Amino acid sequence: MSTFEDLGSLLLVRGADEIDHAGGSLYVHLHRVAKRLGSLGASDTLVLAGLAHAAYGTDGFPTHLFDWRTERPVLESVIGAEAERIVYRYGACERETTWRDLAEHRTVTDRFTGTSEELGTEELRDFVDLTIVNELDVLDHDSDRAVQLRPFLAEQLPRWQSLASPAVLSESQRILQL
DSSP states (O other): OOHHHHHHHHHHHTGGSSEEEEEEEEEHHHHHHHHHHHHOOOOHHHHHHHTTTTTOTTTTTTSSSSSSTTTTHHHHHEEEHHHHHHHHHHBBHHHHHSSHHHHHOOEEETTTOOOOEEOOOHHHHHHHHHHHHHHHHHHHHHHHHHHHHHHHHHHHHHHHHHTSSSHHHHHHHHHHHH
């Protein structure tokens, strides 16, 4: 089996298919995010991270499949250290202090530990691409949340245009009709 299939199996074992999420189950959402990232030219590492992006929960989705304190090595053993770091960073991100001015400060605040990490250009692009693609999937599949999410993204995306990959930026502009 491939790493992608191994991860899919692990997500099923952890119950991702039994957790409600935008447009069905968390498992389905995770697959849609990974698929969209892949279709937009993301690296294999980012696609794997996309498939596992909510493993530790997120600031907007507290349900977790793995305990960030004790189980990071479990996820890392399946997807590799680089993809696991992306997943951890995404899940640990404190959105309120990170998202708005990310292009200026390039720093992600960790909601678990209270620490902050300044990202390099590639790390920042992966973080922003995963964030945008995740939010686009929620927008596409949760009409209730879309009412608030659409204006937020329309305001936020121009702030992130220097950070996102051209393909993700183009996709988001197309969907939001910016």
